[in-house]
Amino acid sequence: MTNLEKLEKWKSALNKCIRCGYCYEHCQIYKSTRWDSDSPRGKLILLYGLLSGQVQPTPYVAEKLFECFHCNRCQKACSSGVPIQDVYNDARAFLQEAGYDVPGTTSLTDQDACALCLACVRSCKHEARHYANDRIEVDRLKCQSCGNCLDVCPAIGITIEQGFGTNPEELKRAVTDFFGNPANTGAKAVVFSCGWGNYPGLQTARYYKLDENPEYKVLMTICAGRVTSKTVLDTLDAGAWGVLICCCPEDDCEHGGNARVKARVKILTESLKNIGIDPNRVKVVEVPPKEAGKFTAETKSFMEEIKSLGPLMARSAR
């Protein structure tokens, strides 16, 4: 018999959800799969099913609940006031206690590759990683899928399997599609935007459809700190004249991504300079959440700058 007490206390909150679906537009995971089951509304319905006994706990159900980037946009946008993350957290604890230990969007360690250097343990802002039983263990209830640990692992032994469009290989595919589409003759740049900071605001700024500009593509990354040097170089190689990375202001960054991406881009641009590529083609700017105006201004100024620099390589050379 599974213990449903953790969920019982949320029954009234789950009744408050009017299932309007206004949370859809805020959820990267829903936008990636386009299934109701991956939307905040769908997951709340699922929890009601668990609570009422109409849905049985299974690994599949648990996987749905552990798939979340913790951006909290759904909760902030819910004017019915459902404390979505708190409900999710208790549901995850309930499922874990019931024996459903699934990864969802949390990070995984390849124990064979792991050298037990503890770099990931020290870098985790959420205290989700620890050393126990001669291995690195992940507390899935604490992991917020920020990818800090992926970045610092010297053995490249950490992964987040479910990226929903935000993993480096998925970003690379989106970049290739953008520059490889013959219709996008004016394509010049890619703007990487933080999924916890400025991107959600842009998504919901109804009168600024900034991600539909023919000259640049706005791509969401979970934390700007996850934009690797390889991703930047792949983007330039795909045909971009420049790459802009919008991160949160240092004080607002809860995941350490601000400092990481700035340090990385500094090294990268010095290397680019050494091989004769103007360092101004790759830039990091701080854009606070909700400041669509600043995003517009920074993007505009960056586009003017790279237009003055011209293409990095001839289209036929790619």
Added chain:
Amino acid sequence: MVSVNIEKLKAIVGEQNILSDPADLYIYGSDSSVHQAMPHAVARPQNTEQVQAIMRYANSEKIPVIPRGSASVMCGQVVPVYGGIILDMRDMNRILEINPEDGYCRVEPGVVDDDLNRALKPYGVFYPPTPASSVVATIGGEIANNASGTRSVKYGAARDAVLAVKVVMANGDCFSLGANTRVAASGYPLEKLLIGSEGTLAIIVEATLRFVPIPKLRCMGIAKFNLLSDAGHAISEIMSSGCQPSMLELIDRIAIVAANKAEKLGLPEVDAILLFEADGMVKEVVDPEVQKFQSICEKHNGFGFEYSYEEKERARIWAGRSKLFPSLSKYDERLASTSLADDMAVPFSKMAETADKIHEVADRHGLVMTAYGHCGAGCMHTKILMDTDDESQWEAAKAAVAEIYDFVQSVGGTTSAEHGIGLSKAAAFKKEKAETLELMRAIKKAFDPNNILNPGKLMDGPDDWVSETQLRYQTSK
């Protein structure tokens, strides 16, 4: 006994576009209404040919098929009461053509209303039926429910905007109904039959919609009233005075309190607020409309009048109304907001009386009900705020809903203004349309002889929505 061959569906739309896990089916078994049921499968067609193939299979096996957009409907329209296949139409979401020369656009059914209007904006035009849920509502769903919204008082509902539709019939045949012209005189207007049919006649796979120019000026005004009946009389006089508002909205005290709680707006907690918008190309046209609104409101004891042409100010004035529906959940921590008696239409002169009646019925049954809506179109919305754990509250709600619709019909009103019938309003609908139910069933049979398209809705919906359907809430008291 319904049985669905999942492999067959996978062969049609691909494995990645099928859901059949019980958890997914449970999620797809509800909408924004109080109802719940389990489908057998969810299929996400990518094109018309796939819809045709699914319908041919479903028709041969007599499997119910329920087309669905974003499921923001409030009356159970997409709840699969007999199981079957949910057709999630949201992947058919291309804007096929914007033709400014001939004043129409062609879209697939999964296009979201706001996305369409964003695409139309550079052409200086907009698609006007836009409901409050436009951020998620799909065009297919809006047509199937004859949706309308705040500006419908001037620009009409989906029925006025749809010129033509392409549909897949129950047997898989595909037809184009209507014409891409502003007028089409002869024959039965079959395309109009689809509007408000709630998925019971055919699957819409394409629509041709007319649009209208975006006015250069919009001016929004607000007036407050200490008596709901005064606001009601003001509405009636505004609409009979020759005034042409582009919006005229009523918000009652309960709704004001909820909006204040949810959005911290600091609105005055008076008995009623009227919101008014006039639009046009020149100020000489808009100003007199606003002045007329003010003088009529003042005549009926309205006060605190203010107005603005500025976009930011208009947004501030409008804030209380824009998120009202979800805000109602915050009125009282113990009460959930249920979509019951959620909409109706009455003659303008009966607006005040209807609002008073709603509150009187609610008080008598120990429920909390609000009254708001697009009163310029005669459209009144309510919600029942109740303790959904308490079984006796459901019986009270059932009685209240029946009384309210009896009253609406007694004053010459109609069961649905814009939200549709589905399951929870079927009893009132059947009472109102008693004379023509058999005619409607005959039409349904001509389109769908095997009764596989969204069965159990509209004229075939339940007489008792509490005992004859499964509720999404579980009672424990």
